[in-house]
Amino acid sequence: MAADTLTAPPETSRARGLPGLEMLGFNRAQSIAFLLLLAFLVVGPFFLYPVFLMKLLCFALFACAFNLLIGYVGLLSFGHAMFFGMGGYLAAHAAKVWGFSPELAILTGGAMGAVLGLLSGWLAIRRQGIYFAMITLALAQMIYFLCLQMRFTGGEDGIQSVPRGRLFGLFDMSPDMSMYWLVAAIFLIGFLLINRVIHSPFGQVLTAIRENEPRAVSLGYKAENYKLLAFVLSATLAGVAGGTKALVFGIATLTDVYWAMSGEVVLMTLLGGLGTVFGPAVGAAVIVTMQNYLAEFGAWVTIIQGAIFVICVIAFRAGIVGEIARWLKVRL
Amino acid sequence: MPVLEDLLFQLELGLPQVVLGLVNGAFYALLSLGLAVIFGMLNVINFAHGAQFMMGAFVAWMLMAWGGIGYWPALVLSPLIVGAFGVVLEKTLISRLYKLDHLYGLLLTFGLALIIEGLFRNQFGSSGLPYAPPEALAGAPVDLGFMFLPKYRLWVVAAAVVMSLATWLVIEKTRLGAYLRAATENAALVQAFGVNVPRMVTLTYAAGVALAAFAGVLAAPIYSVNPQMGSSLIITVFAVVVIGGMGSILGSVLTGFGLGLVEGLTKVFYPEASSTVIFVIMAIVLLARPAGLFGRA
Numbered sequence: 001m002a003a004d005t006l007t008a009p010p011e012t013s014r015a016r017g018l019p020g021l022e023m024l025g026f027n028r029a030q031s032i033a034f035l036l037l038l039a040f041l042v043v044g045p046f047f048l049y050p051v052f053l054m055k056l057l058c059f060a061l062f063a064c065a066f067n068l069l070i071g072y073v074g075l076l077s078f079g080h081a082m083f084f085g086m087g088g089y090l091a092a093h094a095a096k097v098w099g100f101s102p103e104l105a106i107l108t109g110g111a112m113g114a115v116l117g118l119l120s121g122w123l124a125i126r127r128q129g130i131y132f133a134m135i136t137l138a139l140a141q142m143i144y145f146l147c148l149q150m151r152f153t154g155g156e157d158g159i160q161s162v163p164r165g166r167l168f169g170l171f172d173m174s175p176d177m178s179m180y181w182l183v184a185a186i187f188l189i190g191f192l193l194i195n196r197v198i199h200s201p202f203g204q205v206l207t208a209i210r211e212n213e214p215r216a217v218s219l220g221y222k223a224e225n226y227k228l229l230a231f232v233l234s235a236t237l238a239g240v241a242g243g244t245k246a247l248v249f250g251i252a253t254l255t256d257v258y259w260a261m262s263g264e265v266v267l268m269t270l271l272g273g274l275g276t277v278f279g280p281a282v283g284a285a286v287i288v289t290m291q292n293y294l295a296e297f298g299a300w301v302t303i304i305q306g307a308i309f310v311i312c313v314i315a316f317r318a319g320i321v322g323e324i325a326r327w328l329k330v331r332l
Numbered sequence: 333m334p335v336l337e338d339l340l341f342q343l344e345l346g347l348p349q350v351v352l353g354l355v356n357g358a359f360y361a362l363l364s365l366g367l368a369v370i371f372g373m374l375n376v377i378n379f380a381h382g383a384q385f386m387m388g389a390f391v392a393w394m395l396m397a398w399g400g401i402g403y404w405p406a407l408v409l410s411p412l413i414v415g416a417f418g419v420v421l422e423k424t425l426i427s428r429l430y431k432l433d434h435l436y437g438l439l440l441t442f443g444l445a446l447i448i449e450g451l452f453r454n455q456f457g458s459s460g461l462p463y464a465p466p467e468a469l470a471g472a473p474v475d476l477g478f479m480f481l482p483k484y485r486l487w488v489v490a491a492a493v494v495m496s497l498a499t500w501l502v503i504e505k506t507r508l509g510a511y512l513r514a515a516t517e518n519a520a521l522v523q524a525f526g527v528n529v530p531r532m533v534t535l536t537y538a539a540g541v542a543l544a545a546f547a548g549v550l551a552a553p554i555y556s557v558n559p560q561m562g563s564s565l566i567i568t569v570f571a572v573v574v575i576g577g578m579g580s581i582l583g584s585v586l587t588g589f590g591l592g593l594v595e596g597l598t599k600v601f602y603p604e605a606s607s608t609v610i611f612v613i614m615a616i617v618l619l620a621r622p623a624g625l626f627g628r629a
Contacts (some may be wrong), residue, residue, distance in 0.1 A: 076435045123615050126622040130377045131574060135618065138571035141564070149604060158353050209567035259567060263442060270439065303450035309443025313436050315429060 017114035024192065025199040026277075029330035033278050041184045050176040051248065056288045057187040058245040060290045062282030063268040068194050070205060070266075071275030073230045074210035078133040079140030080265050082236050083113040085257030086143060087239025088246035092159040093152055095247060102165045102173050102182065106243040113239020114232055116143070119232035125224055137259065158253030164245060170262065179248060186244055190237050195277060197233065198219050206230055267305055271317025278332050282321050347478050353596015354589060355485045358492030359547050361571045361588025363494055365367045369503070370579040371518045373536040374428060376437030382566030383448040384541045384596070387414045388548025388559045390452060393463050403466035403553075404436070410549045411542035418541030452559040460556025488550050495616045496547060497587040500614035503581055512536065554607025577627020587625060 023031050043243035044053050062084055069075045082144065091109030094100040101106060147153045148332045154160070172181045196202050207218040209223050217223050246252040255261065264287065272283025287305070294301050318326060325332040340619045341469040384435060391410040395401040401409065406483075421444065429436050464470070465484040473480035515522040515529050523529040548562070555561055576587030591610050599606040617625065 029587070076438070078438075122617050126618050127574070130438060133435065133569040134377065134574055135614070137567055138574065138614055141571075142608050143568045145440060145607040145611075191592055195399050229499075233361075257565070263446070266442075268441065299453040300448040301450075302446050306443040306446030306448075308445065309439060310425065313440040313443065314425060315430075317436075 005228055025195060027331055030277055033332055045177060052182040052292060053229055054183045054248045054283055055208040057183050058241050059191045059284040059288050060281040060297050061187050062238055063265055064191055064194050065234045065241060067269045067280040068264045069230060069234045070269060072198055072210065073227055074081045074131045075208045075272055076138040079136030081257050081261035082143040083116055083235040083238035084141040084242035085263060086116055087113045087242030088252040089153050089159060090161040090270050091243030092246040092252035094164055095163045096159060102167055102170050104245055104246060106240055108237050109243020110240040114236040117232040117235020121228050125227045139261055140261060147254060147257050158251055159247050160251050164247050183244055183248060190240060240298045267309055271308055273322035276321040276332050279319050279321035342600060343627050349599045350596040351481055353592045356595060357592015358590040359551060360569055360572045360592050361585045362492050362543055362547040363495055364572045364576065364584040364588050365499060366540040367573055368581060368584045370537055370540035371578050373533055375434050379438055380444040381440035381544050382562030383445040384414055385548040386546040386559060386562035387562060388545025389552040389601035390550050392549045393461055393557045407549050411545040413537040413544035416512050417539040419534055422537040449559050449563060456559060458558060460558035463552040463557050465553035484553055491550060500581045568610055571610050575614050575617045575624060577624025580626045583626025
C-alpha cells in the first residue's frame with residue numbers, strides 16, 4: 001500500500017463559533033471563501049476584461065469537474081479533453097447549424113460529455129490506477145483522431161463564427177457583459193452541484209471507495225456503479241464547460257480535444273489542490289492568467305507548465321489552497 | 333470466389349504497407365519494452381519515454397551536425413548519453429516518489445516530458461531536421477521477390493528484434509536479470525541479501541531510457557527529427573501496453589510488432605481507420621480480457 005495516498009485531505013480542526021455562517025453544506029471557512037468568490041464574480045467584470053474572466057470561469061468549471069473524479073473518487077483521468085473538446089464541438093454545431101439558443105446549445109455539449117463519459121467510463125473503470133490513466137488518455141487520443149477526420153468538426157479549421165444567439169430566444173448574448181452573467185451563472189450552478197454531490201450520501205460512498213475500495217465493496221456497495229456515475233457526472237460538467245467556452249469565443253477547435261488540454265486540467269487541479277473545494281478554481285485562475293501573459297513566449301509556456309508539475313509533485317502536493325488550509329488549520 | 337481474389341489482389345498491392353507496418357511495430361515493441369522494464373522495477377509509468385525517444389534522435393543529429401560523428405557510433409553513444417540523463421533524473425527527482433501513490437510518478441514524468449519537449453522546441457523550432465541514413469544502408473532497395481523494401485527499414489526491424497531478444501535474455505537468463513526479477517517481487521528481501529537495490533533501480537531506469545533513445549536513433553532517418561516526434565507516439569504505445577499487459581517482456585514485444593502489422597493491414601483495407609485501429613483493439617481487449625493479452629490480473 002502506498003504510504004501517502006494521492007489525495008490525503010488536509011488535517012482538519014473545524015473552526016468553532018459564529019454559527020449561522022455555515023451554509024450549503026460548507027463549513028465556516030468555506031462559507032467565507034464562497035462569499036469572497038461570489039463577490040469576485042459580481043465585481044470582477046468591472047475591473048477585468050470580461051472575455052478573459054469568461055475563459056477563466058470555463059476552465060475553472062472544467063477543473064472542478066475533473067477534481068470530482070481525482071479528489072473524491074481517486075481516479076486520475078488523463079483524457080478529460082475529450083469531454084471538454086467534444087462538448088465544445090457539439091455546442092458549436094448546435095448553435096450554428098441547428099440554430100439552438102445558447103442554453104440549449106450548452107446543454108447539448110453537456111449531453112455529449114455524458115454519452116462519451118458513459119462509453120469511455122464503462123471501458124476505463126475495468127482497470128485501476130495507472131492503467132486507468134493510460135486508458136483514458138488513449139481513448140481521448142482516439143477521439144482526437146476522429147475529430148481530425150469527421151466532417152462536422154471542420155478538421156484543422158474547426159467550427160468557426162459560432163453565434164452566441166439569444167438566451168431563451170429573448171436576450172441577445174452578443175454583448176460580452178450579457179454573456180458574462182450567463183457564464184458566471186453556469187459556473188456557479190456547476191460548482192454548487194459538485195459541492196452538493198460531494199456532501200450527499202452518494203459522495204460519502206465515493207470517498208469510502210477512494211479510501212478503501214475492498215472494504216466499501218464488502219459493505220455491499222457496487223463500487224463500479226458509483227465510479228461510473230461519478231465519471232459520467234464529471235464528463236457531463238466538462239462537456240458543459242467546453243460548450244460554454246465554444247460559445248464565448250465563437251469557435252471550437254482541435255486544441256480543446258488534444259492531449260495537452262487533458263494535461264492542463266490535471267495541472268490546474270494539482271496546483272490548486274487535489275480534493276479541495278476551491279483549489280481547482282484557484283489553479284485554473286493561475287494557469288489561465290499565466291498563459292495570458294506569457295502567450296508571446298511560445299514554448300516557454302510549456303516549459304513553465306512542466307516545471308510547475310515537477311515542483312507540485314516533489315514539494316507542494318497539497319497545492320495552493322491545500323497549503324493555505326493547512327496553514328489556517330481549516331478545510332477549504 | 334471473386335471477392336477473395338479481389339481481397340488477395342488488394343493485399344498484394346498493399347503488401348509494402350504491411351511491411352512498413354512492421355517498422356512501426358518495431359518502435360512500438362522497443363518503446364513498450366522499455367516502459368515495461370521501468371514499470372516492473374520502479375512502479376512508475378515513464379511518461380517522459382516519448383521525450384527520451386525524441387532526445388535519442390536529437391542527440392544522434394547533434395553528434396552528426398556538431399561533431400561529425402556518424403550513425404553507427406551514434407547508435408551506441410546516443411543511448412549512453414540519454415541513459416546518463418536518465419540516471420540524473422532518477423537520482424534527483426523520481427527516487428523521491430517511491431513511497432507515494434504511483435500516480436505521482438506519472439504526473440512527475442509528464443511534467444518532465446513537457447519541459448524537455450519545450451526546451452527542444454525553443455532551441456530547434458517545430459519543423460523537422462533531416463538525418464541521412466548511413467551509407468551502407470542507403471543504397472538500392474532490397475528485392476524481396478514480391479516487393480522492393482528500402483534497406484534501412486529492413487535494418488530497423490532486424491535491429492529491433494535483436495535488441496528485444498537481447499533484453500529478454502538479460503532479464504530471463506542472466507544472474508543480473510535474476511536479481512532484477514527477485515527485486516521486482518520483493519525489494520526489501522533482496523536488499524537484505526546484500527544486493528544494492530537502489531543502484532539497481534537507477535540502472536534499470538537508465539536502461540529503459542536508453543532503449544527509448546536507441547529507438548529514437550533508429551527512427552531519425554525515417555521520420556524527420558523534430559521535438560514532437562515522441563509525444564503522439566507514446567500515447568499509442570500506452571494503448572499497446574494496455575493491450576499487451578506489462579507482465580511479460582516477450583508479450584510486450586509480440587504485441588508491439590503485432591499491432592504494427594494490424595495497423596499496416598488497416599492502411600490497406602480501410603485507410604480511414606488506420607489512426608484509430610489500435611485504440612479500438614484496446615477497447616475490445618478491455619472488454620474481453622481486462623488484464624491484457626499477456627497480463628497477470
